[in-house]
Every structure is written in structure tokens, then in C-alpha cells.
Amino acid sequence: RMRWTCPVLILFIFACSVRAKKMRWCTVSDPEQRKCAELAKALAAVLPPAALAAFARLSCIRATSTTDCIDRIKGNRADIVTLDAGEVYSAVKQFDLVAVAKEVYSDGGCILSIAVVRNSSLDIQSLRGLRSCHSGVRWTAGWSLPLGFLLSRNYLSWSKEHPLSQDVGAFFNASCVPGAAAMAPRLCTLCQGQKSYIRQKNYHCETSHNEPFFNNQGALRCLKRGVGDVAFLDHLSLETIEEDFRLLCADGTQAPLSHYRKCNLGRGPGGGTVTRHNFRKVVRKFLTTVQMLFGRQGREKQRFEIFDSTSFGESDLLFRDLTDKLAVLPDDMDVSQVLGLDYVALLKGLGHEGSSLEDSVVRWCCISHAEQKKCEQWALSIKSDPLVCVKAASMRDCIEKIKRDEVDAVSLDATHSFIAGRCGLVPVVTEYYGTFLSSVLPTVVGVAIAKRSSRSIYMGNLGGRRSCHGHMYSPAGWLLPYRHNLSLEHNSSSPCDPDQVFNTVFWKGCLPGAQGDLCKVCMGGTGEAATKRCADNHNERYYGNMGALSTDSILPKIICLNNDQINPSGKSYGDVAFLEQHNLLANIAGLSSTGWAEGWESSHFELLCSDGSRAPLSEWRTCNLGVIPPNTVMTRPVLTARVYDFLMKSQETLAANPQAEFKLFESEQFGESDLLFKDATQCLVHTSHMDYRSILGEDFSTHVETVFNCTHSDILEFCDQDVCSIF
Known part of the structure; x- marks a missing residue:
């Protein structure tokens, strides 16, 4: 009779080391209860008695809904349930439960939200007044992702004076959103579950299989029966949809069901299993065994399959039927690591944690003392929504803070806009400079300049020179120069990593945000902006395109160019500067007005052309390093409409008072240049x-992508952490 295999013996020993505990699984329908009971029988049949006594003795607790399950687990009347990711978030943040496992599907740990219709004349821009079917309130594919999309495009308006559910109820003519009865009864008018004054028998609009239109299959059923005009569900449900249905795409078109990878409303995490904190170790071991x-x-899958519900008359019981495996989560995983920063920020933006002060303000990211001062003056000068100014260390830090929902918006140069786009942020507005060098948006160009008197300096002869660059990842100071033949001797076999090129070619330089020799020409900050040398913000005196134009704070970027080997402070200057051409002549002319640089004129400098020749500064159209797309304000998708409204109101308020001292697009009074914009x-x-790539242009986007494919970047490494594929 002793036929235990070695793995079962291991399970037996493993189980005996755990304190005896019955596992109580919470179910939300009779079919799910039956499947749970069959799982309990299967466990009893294959595990030795000692293992069952230790932790695998399963009982099934019948609840009325997933919300009821969360309440029961919190109150120690059940132990475990699998939920949609939106409900996982609520269970963790509002009920102090913990996620212990995550469903992983054949193509990763995420699902895509799709909008399915039968009517060929509908599009995503004209959903107002239609009847809608949703998998569940706060569900990822049926609620959060589609509403986040509609808000980001301003198709749906939310005043923030009342819950989002109220405006959704007004947006659609009628809906079935299981679970929404308590917050907005109007969202339940299409639901068909049994109504009863007895709590245990009322299934109308509940997150239970007894509501016919509950979950993804239920939303699809709602559409198939002609009750609704559009159904919001996830792509895993496509296998059960007939071909006469179509998808609504984000660009306003329709597509066949097979095009769901390109035609969707966004992606988010799949389902997860939750329990109480003090029970998580037992649940992890239980799930591992199951x-x-x-x-x-x-x-033992010939006896029972946990990811198959076909024999119980329903789908997705206990787990999604298309689950490939369970990823059992470690102890130290925060909910944002389980669900993803983008998704958590979306849920906060949709009010999943209730209203807060953040809902009524725009938090702008500032990267220096001078930007903070200008931002605070901006806040005092406008009558639109309140503005809060938040300090960060660099543009890269701003991107990370927006991703983490610590700030809301910032204007980024083209390279950082690309990074932000890869990080899931989206454009709001783009800066307009008045001159067009392309057919899409106004652009500027990058240039290399040197003192006219330094005749031995030209492109191709920069080896061993000292260089000045705007900052790390700046288009003109970092991205464009390395593409050109800087030194015939040093970079004949140029790698695609700009940092390697600059370190090889130049003796030393100032590239704020870099390390080593490329920081030795930098100066650091003084006074209120005191900072270590080479900081990646305006506190570094040589940061940015031009630097400041005042004598009492920061030396202009152009003064990085000096024939003398050493300046009076003992710091080394540069021989060549890489910067943008915009306002170049005006800034050089402004040097004389500072007093200490009297007599400096644009004729004292020349452009270095890529063919090795030199040209006056006025010839930047033909002698340059390449075209640079404009700066773009980026934010999280759900905030797009709010940030846009704020900026337009702010722009109108300031334009209406041209005599006011504060100017949004001027920085001179704050002792710097290019602050905020x-x-x-x-x-x-x-x-x-x-799309951010459309703003940048395909050539620029492809070039940046090529560079970052072979250049290590901490911020892109952070951005590319994909909750959909890490399990």
C-alpha cells in the first residue's frame, strides 16, 4: 500500500512543519461552491492524512459577492479568494488584506481592455447615450481602464465634485456594472439578477455568478442578448466571441477581434488571490501544493484541474480558466509591485481611495531652486486650479515621480519625452516656438560652437579638448553630437553609446548628470542653489542650454568657452559647447548687459559644421548637428484633461494681464534661463x-531608441519594469 512518490513525501514533511489550520475558500455562486467542494475531495484523495491535518483540509464558504468575501476574510470568517486586480487593490488598501498570488496567462501577467460592439457604425468617440455592459465595478478591463481612457481623451467629463460613478451614470443611457448598486443605482438598470429584500437572496447587480451579466462572460452575455450596445471586458474572453462582433479602437476606428493587441483601451494586471496578513504563509504553501x-x-490533473470550470456550468470559477500558472508572491511585495505603478496611479486618479487634496490641485515638478521660485510665483499669479510645486533632482527624477503619483506634470525635452513615453506617460501640450523647420511641429536645431579665436578647433579635431554639454540626455548636448565625427583620431569606430564617445574623445568636460572626467569642468552651485558639482539641474552653473544671465548667481553656459586654461576660480573651462540655437544671438548680446562680460558679441563665436568648416552663428540653418523636436508637457493618462484645462486657464489668465511682472515663458528675473518651459x-x-512618437517624429524616435538599445539607463530600466511579464 505504501506507494507514495518522493514528491508526495516531501509534501508530507513540508506540511507537517506547518501549524494545523483549515483553509476556508470563499465562493460567490453555487457552481463555484461545487468546484471548491470537488477540489477539497481531490486534496483528500491524493494527500496523506498528516498533510491534510496540517493545512490542506479545505472547506468552502458560500458568500453573496466578492465584496462579501472581502468582508468575511477581514473578519476571520473565510481565508482566501481570487479577485480582479481592481478588487485586489481595494482589499489591500481599504481592508488591510494582502496579495499572496497572481494569475499569469499564456502571454504574461496582464490583460487588455477591449470594447466590443455589434453595430458597425459605432466608434469610441460616440459612446455617450449608449447602453453599456461592464464586467464589474472597479474591475480592470470593465471599468478602470476604459474610464481612464475616456477621461484622458476628454470624451467623459468628471467634475470631481461627486463620485466618478455618478458622471458615468449620466454618460451612458443605461448600464449594468455589477457591484455598483451601493454607489450609483443607475449603473444597475440593465442587470438581470434576482431581486430580493433578503440579503442572501438578492443577486441583482452583485459581483456574483448569480448575476447573469457579472464578470467578462456576463458583460459579453449582456451584449449578445441585445441588452447593451457596447461591452467592456478583457481580451481573454475573445475565444468565446463570434466573428460578427467588432472592436472599438482608440483612434476612432473599428477592427476585427483578432486585432486586439493593437485595438484596445489599455492594459492592466490580471487577477490575484488575497488573504489576511497573519495567514499569508499558510496560504502560500497551500496554493503551491494545489x-x-x-x-x-x-x-494529479487527471483527477482535478484548478484552471478548468467547464464541468460546473460556468466559467472562471476560483481562478480564470485561461490562467497558465499562479505566481506565488514573496512577503515584501508592495501592492504597486504586484499591480504596477501605472495601474495603481490610475486607480488613485479614479478615486479608488476616496477624494483627497490631490484631486483638486496640479503638482508641477521643479528641478532646481530657481524653478521652484518661478513655479511658486506662477501659483500666486493664476486664478485657475491650485498649483503645487514639488522639488525633484532632475528630469529623470520628475518622470519617476510622475510614474509614482508623487507629482503630476512637467515639460520635458525631446529625449526625456521619449523616455516618459516609454514610461507610460502621455503628451498634454507642446511648446510652440514660432518657427517651423518641419511640417508637423516647430523645431529647433543643435549646434556646436567655439571661440572664433580658437582657429585650431573644428569638427573632426576635438580629441583631447574640453567640452560643455547641456545635461545628460539633452538632445543638443548629449544625443546629437556623438553622431558626428568629433575626432578623426579617437572615434573612427564610434560606439552607439554617447557616454563612451565623449569619454573617449574629450580630455574632460561638463555634462551635468554624468560622472568622472565629464564632470571636471562643471562648477557646482552657490548661495541658495548650492549643490555638488555636476548636478543634473539648474543648480549646476553650467546646466542647460545657456545657463543664467546674471553676474550674482550663475555664469552663462557660453562662458564655458574661454581660451585661458584656467579661470580665476581655479576651475577649467571648455573649448567647445554643444547647445540649441534658439535665442542664442539674443543671449550672447545679453552678456554685455551683465557688466562683467562687457564687449562680448556674437561675432566672437562661430559654429562648427559637420564637414569640418566653420560659420557665423547666423548660419545655423545650414551648419548644425540636427533637428530637435519641441519640449512637451507629459503626465499620466488619466490626468491629461485636467492638466490641459489647468494650462489653458493659466495661459489665458496670464495673457489677459500683459503688464503683470510674472511671465510664464520668461526666466531672467529668476536668474536663470528656460525654467519650467x-x-x-x-x-x-x-x-x-x-502619440509621443508622432510629436517627436519617426526619425528622432528611431534614433533615440537605437541609442538606448546600447546605452545603460537607470530611468529606462525603472520604466521597463513590466508587471505583465516579471512573473
Whole structure:
């Protein structure tokens, strides 16, 4: 009779080390209760008695809904349930439960939200007044992602004076959103579950299989029966949809069901299993055992399959039927690591944690003392929504803070806009400079300049020179120069990593945000802006395109060019500077007005052309390093409409008072240049309808992508952490 295999013996020993505990699984329908009971029987049949006594003795607790399950687990009347990611977030943040496992599907740990219709004349822009079917309130694919999309495009308006559910109820003519009865009864008018004054018998609009239109299959059922015009569900449900249905795409078109990878409303995390904190170790071991026995590769799957519900008359019981495996989560995983920063920020933006002060303000990211001062003056000068100014260390830090929901918006140069786009942020507006060098948006160009008297300096002869660059990842100071033949001797076999090129070619330089020799020409900050040398913000005196134009704070960038080997302070200057051409002549002319640089004129400097020749500064159109797309304000998708409205109101308020001391696109009074926005900006152009790559242009986007494919970047490493594929 002793026929235990070695793995079962291991399970037996493993189980005996755990304190005896019954596992109580919470179910929300009779079919799910039956499947749970069959799982309990299967466990009893294959595990030795000691293992069952230790932790695998399963009982099934019948609840009325997933919300009821969360309440029962919190109150120690049940132990475990699998939820949609939106409900996982609520369970963790509002009920102090913990996620212990995550569903992983054949293509990763995420799902895509799709909008399905039968009517070929509908599009995503004209959903107002239609009847809608949703998998569940706060569900990822059926609620959060589609509403986040509609808000980001301003198709749906939310006043923030009342819950989002109220405006959704007014947006659609009628809906079935299981779970929404308590917050907005109007969202339940299409639901068909049994109504009863007895709590245990009322299934109308509940997150239970007894509501016919509950979950993804229920939303699809709602559409198939002609009750609704559009159904919001996830792509895993596509296998059960007939071909006469179509998808609504984000660009306003329709597509066949097979095009869901390109035609969707966003992606988010899949389902997860939750329990109480003090029970998580037992649940992890229980789930590991269940999967080892009855998972896709389970040794006993001929007896029972945990990811198959077909024999119980329903789908997705206990787990999604298309789950490939369970990823059992470690102890130290925060909910944002389980669900992803983008998704958590979306849920906060949709009010999943209730209203807060953040809902009524725009938090702008500032990267220096001078930017903070200008931002605070901006806040005092406008009558639109309140503005809060938040300090960060660099543009890269701003991107990370927006991703983490610590700030809301910032204007980024083209390279950082690309990074932000890769990080899931989206455009709001783009700076307009008044001159066009392309057919899409106004652009500037990058240039290399040197003192006219330094005749031995030219492109191709920069080896061993001292260089001045705007800052790390700046288009003109970092991205464009390395593409050109800087030194015939040093970079004949140029690697695609600009840092390697600059370190090889130049003796030393100032590239704020870099390290080593490329920081030795930098000066650091003084006074209120005191900082270590080479900081990646305006506190570094040589940061940015031009630097400041005042004598009492920061030396202009152009003064990095000096024939003398050493300046009076003992710091080394540069021989060549890489910067943008905009406002170049005006800034050099402004040097004389500072007093200490009297007599400096634009004729004292020349452009270095890529063919090795030199040219006057006025010839930048033909002698340059390449075209640079404009700066773009980026934010999280759900905030696009709010940030855009804020900027337009702010722009209108300031334009209505031209005599006011504060100017949004001027920085001179704050002792710097290009603070918050480029000083060359004339106005902000609406671009939230455009993809970030469209704003940057395909050539620029491809070039940046090529560079970062072979250049290590901490911020891109952070951005590329994909909750959909890390399990």
C-alpha cells in the first residue's frame, strides 16, 4: 500500500512543519461552491492524512459577492479568494488584506481592455447615450481602464465634485456594472439578477455568478442578448466571441477581434488571490501544493484541474480558466509591485481611495531652486486650479515621480519625452516656438560652437579638448553630437553609446548628470542653489542650454568657452559647447548687459559644421548637428484633461494681464534661463490627441531608441519594469 512518490513525501514533511489550520475558500455562486467542494475531495484523495491535518483540509464558504468575501476574510470568517486586480487593490488598501498570488496567462501577467460592439457604425468617440455592459465595478478591463481612457481623451467629463460613478451614470443611457448598486443605482438598470429584500437572496447587480451579466462572460452575455450596445471586458474572453462582433479602437476606428493587441483601451494586471496578513504563509504553501497537484503541469490533473470550470456550468470559477500558472508572491511585495505603478496611479486618479487634496490641485515638478521660485510665483499669479510645486533632482527624477503619483506634470525635452513615453506617460501640450523647420511641429536645431579665436578647433579635431554639454540626455548636448565625427583620431569606430564617445574623445568636460572626467569642468552651485558639482539641474552653473544671465548667481553656459586654461576660480573651462540655437544671438548680446562680460558679441563665436568648416552663428540653418523636436508637457493618462484645462486657464489668465511682472515663458528675473518651459516658447499647443512618437517624429524616435538599445539607463530600466511579464 505504501506507494507514495518522493514528491508526495516531501509534501508530507513540508506540511507537517506547518501549524494545523483549515483553509476556508470563499465562493460567490453555487457552481463555484461545487468546484471548491470537488477540489477539497481531490486534496483528500491524493494527500496523506498528516498533510491534510496540517493545512490542506479545505472547506468552502458560500458568500453573496466578492465584496462579501472581502468582508468575511477581514473578519476571520473565510481565508482566501481570487479577485480582479481592481478588487485586489481595494482589499489591500481599504481592508488591510494582502496579495499572496497572481494569475499569469499564456502571454504574461496582464490583460487588455477591449470594447466590443455589434453595430458597425459605432466608434469610441460616440459612446455617450449608449447602453453599456461592464464586467464589474472597479474591475480592470470593465471599468478602470476604459474610464481612464475616456477621461484622458476628454470624451467623459468628471467634475470631481461627486463620485466618478455618478458622471458615468449620466454618460451612458443605461448600464449594468455589477457591484455598483451601493454607489450609483443607475449603473444597475440593465442587470438581470434576482431581486430580493433578503440579503442572501438578492443577486441583482452583485459581483456574483448569480448575476447573469457579472464578470467578462456576463458583460459579453449582456451584449449578445441585445441588452447593451457596447461591452467592456478583457481580451481573454475573445475565444468565446463570434466573428460578427467588432472592436472599438482608440483612434476612432473599428477592427476585427483578432486585432486586439493593437485595438484596445489599455492594459492592466490580471487577477490575484488575497488573504489576511497573519495567514499569508499558510496560504502560500497551500496554493503551491494545489498548483503542484492540479495545475497545468500538475501530477494529479487527471483527477482535478484548478484552471478548468467547464464541468460546473460556468466559467472562471476560483481562478480564470485561461490562467497558465499562479505566481506565488514573496512577503515584501508592495501592492504597486504586484499591480504596477501605472495601474495603481490610475486607480488613485479614479478615486479608488476616496477624494483627497490631490484631486483638486496640479503638482508641477521643479528641478532646481530657481524653478521652484518661478513655479511658486506662477501659483500666486493664476486664478485657475491650485498649483503645487514639488522639488525633484532632475528630469529623470520628475518622470519617476510622475510614474509614482508623487507629482503630476512637467515639460520635458525631446529625449526625456521619449523616455516618459516609454514610461507610460502621455503628451498634454507642446511648446510652440514660432518657427517651423518641419511640417508637423516647430523645431529647433543643435549646434556646436567655439571661440572664433580658437582657429585650431573644428569638427573632426576635438580629441583631447574640453567640452560643455547641456545635461545628460539633452538632445543638443548629449544625443546629437556623438553622431558626428568629433575626432578623426579617437572615434573612427564610434560606439552607439554617447557616454563612451565623449569619454573617449574629450580630455574632460561638463555634462551635468554624468560622472568622472565629464564632470571636471562643471562648477557646482552657490548661495541658495548650492549643490555638488555636476548636478543634473539648474543648480549646476553650467546646466542647460545657456545657463543664467546674471553676474550674482550663475555664469552663462557660453562662458564655458574661454581660451585661458584656467579661470580665476581655479576651475577649467571648455573649448567647445554643444547647445540649441534658439535665442542664442539674443543671449550672447545679453552678456554685455551683465557688466562683467562687457564687449562680448556674437561675432566672437562661430559654429562648427559637420564637414569640418566653420560659420557665423547666423548660419545655423545650414551648419548644425540636427533637428530637435519641441519640449512637451507629459503626465499620466488619466490626468491629461485636467492638466490641459489647468494650462489653458493659466495661459489665458496670464495673457489677459500683459503688464503683470510674472511671465510664464520668461526666466531672467529668476536668474536663470528656460525654467519650467523654454524661454523661446510663445504658447502651448494642444497635443494630447497625438502619440509621443508622432510629436517627436519617426526619425528622432528611431534614433533615440537605437541609442538606448546600447546605452545603460537607470530611468529606462525603472520604466521597463513590466508587471505583465516579471512573473
